[in-house]
Amino acid sequence: MSQEEPNAGGLLSKMVRFVRNPTVNWTELDNIEAERESQYSKQMLKEMIERKRRNDFVRKREFDQLRKLRQRGSVASQRTEDPMARPSFFQSSMTSPGERAVTLKKIDEIEAQMSQQWWKNKPTTGMGSTAPMSLPSEPITAPFLSTAPLSTIAAMPATVQPLFTEEAAQAAPGRSSAPAAPPLVPSPAPSPVATVAPPPPAEPEVFVHEPDLEEAAIRFASGDHEGAEAGLKEVLAQHQQDDPQQQFDIWMTLFDLYRATGLREPFEALSLDFAARFSRSAPLWFSLPEQLGAAAAPASTDAVPAVPARSFSWSAPGALTLQSIAALQATLARAAAPWTLNWARLMTIDEAALPALTKLMGQWADQDVQLQFNGVEALASLLQSKTVSGERAQHTDWWHLRMAALRLMGALDEFEMVALDYCVTYEVSPPSWVVPRCSYAGDDGQVSGQAGAAPAPESLLQESQFSPSALLQEPEAPRPRLSGVIEGDAEPLLAPLLALVKPGQPLLIGCEQLVRVDFPAAGSVLNWAAEQQAAGQAVQFINLHRLVAVLFNVIGINEHAWIVPRKN
Structure with missing residues (x-):
């Protein structure tokens, strides 16, 4: 009588499982194998993740050792010029050019094998070719030096030697037919290079305002919003027959008035007339009081400093x-x-x-x-x-x-x-x-x-590749700003801005959310700007809305600082 394997779902197999697991309920015996497979697959995934981390660590350590060997060989080649110098470990361990060539060949093979294993299962999207890494057939060309940051170039020696000695390069496989390249010598640069300052930014255009806008700017500075609006509409009617491009600043000044006072309905009505007049879309609506929220300074006769947002x-x-x-x-x-x-x-x-x-x-x-x-x-x-x-x-x-x-x-x-x-x-x-x-x-x-903060590199290959913009980029510093309504003395608001000055750079004061400046405050700004000009510090008030920009020109601040109105 031949013995056959009992059916997995039969009564006999279920009895066997019950004998093996007496503590398990009879109705749950069929789920034991499924649970074991689930636990097994979960454990396999955990082991796979752990094995990947361990392999990455080992690869990183081995590449570090290879880099150290190359650096050690480079140092040895630099010291061969001095006969009295003590031989390095690389020179003392290699007694003949043939042995050095064999070592170089082994290093190439190890790197190629590790590179193939490393990128075998990696996606190739956006990574280009994944050919095995090998020693370059030619020395690095001079244009590559342009990608190095200034601090790195300053730390380089005056003469950079090739990666290996000339004798080793001739004995290496694949290099015997090529002539020996001369050492890579960068172009001479003034010393020290690290102190070279970036070129100063281009000076902005001189702001020239329409003289008919001065009365509206003075009324707005005094808090007479209705009078400023009436004056701007009157100026717009006077210049109705002028060239459209000559009227553009008048229209934009009226737009700035509505945005500074938070009047949306007249802004939208003016937008329709502007689109019909210039055959282009009107500026976008935003309200300066709404942007400032609780931090907006109230319109009072006393000087109210800007309230920091909590x-x-x-x-x-x-x-x-x-x-x-x-x-x-x-x-x-x-x-x-x-x-x-x-x-x-x-x-x-x-x-x-x-x-x-x-x-x-x-x-x-x-x-x-x-x-x-x-x-x-x-x-x-x-x-x-x-x-x-x-x-x-x-x-x-x-x-x-x-x-x-x-x-x-x-x-x-x-x-x-x-x-x-x-x-x-x-x-x-x-x-x-x-x-x-x-x-x-x-x-x-x-x-x-x-x-x-920049994200960490995902691999050692990304770690070794760099771009000049990523290395030269500095963390963004706090930007000097003026906002809200400034009345009375503006000196307490201007004095802290000097701490944000960069050496050799103009002081750029952002005025995107500056609503209004009255005459006493504008006078204190004039005195402060004159002091900075006398001290040799250039100052630029940027992104001013046009009513404040015209007021600064009327007061004379433009003679000591740059006035840059907003473009939108």
Whole structure:
């Protein structure tokens, strides 16, 4: 009687599984194998990720060793000119040119093999050719020096030797037929190179205003908005028969008046006339008082300094709904950073609000903002309870929200584990990790990111390739600004701006949100600009609306500083 393998779904096989697992319920015996396979595949994915990290670390260490060997050989070639110098390790270990050629060949083979293994499974989109790395057949040409930053060029020696000695280059395979190239010598430059300052920016055009606009500018500076509007309309009627290009500044001055006073209806009516007159679209509407919000200075006779915007603070309710998120988003649009959000009272989140909150956290992560999270434990506990591995009862939006929150916090390791659980649970690819731009700090001590920081390179190849703009770029410094209504003495607002002056550069004062300057304040600006001119410091007031720009010309500030009106 031949023995046959019992059917996997038969009673006998089920009895065998029950004997092997006496503690398992009879109805759950069929699920044991499926659970084991799921655990096995999950463990395999974890081991794959760990193995990839370990291989990347080993490759990085081996490439570092190869670079050290090359640098050591370069130093040895430089010291051969001095007969009394002590031989280096590279020279002492290589007794003949043939041995050095063999070593160079082995290094080439190792690099080519590692390069092929490294990029074997990598996508080639946007990476160009993935040919194995090898030693260049010719020395680096001189135009490559133009991509190096000034500080790097200053640190270079006067003469740069080739990568290997001439004898080794002749003995290396593939180089015997080519003549030996002379050492790469950069063009002589004045010393020290690092002190060379960038060329000064081009001077702006001289602002020449229409004389008929002076009366309207004086009325506006005195707070007579209605009189300024009537005066501008009268000037516009007087120049109605002039060339359209000569009337352009008058129209733009009236547009600036409406935007500075927040009058949208007359602005839109004027836009229709402007489009019919010039056959082009009118300027875009915006309200300076609305942009300033609570920070706008009130129109009073006393000098009121600009009120700094306070940081924003928000506390999550017990049940977070879609309306709560919409209100939060609208409030943040008018709030100044840093933003502090407290999640301590959070108990649940409406499922209809999950996509909106996920999108909002993604926007925060992609912005150069500072975020402070309090009560992070409540938020993390809620999201963790809704994203249990292997349970498909919960909506996938919970998983997306948790991964968006982890990305915002800069928790890469935890993000990968959650993404792995998401992949195992739903058998779909999880969202990929993107380096956040925001600066995050939590009350649990976790700090990550820096606003405006460049993302880390994804590979050693990207680490070795660079561009001049990326290396020469400096972090953006605070920009001098004047905003609101300035009345009385403007000296307290102008004095702190001198701390932001860059040596050899003009002081650019942004006036995009400057609403009005009265006569006493304009007089103090005149005295301050004259002092800066006497001290040799150039000053530019940029993006002024035209009523303030005309006033500065009337007062005489244009004789000591540059007046640059806005273009829109």
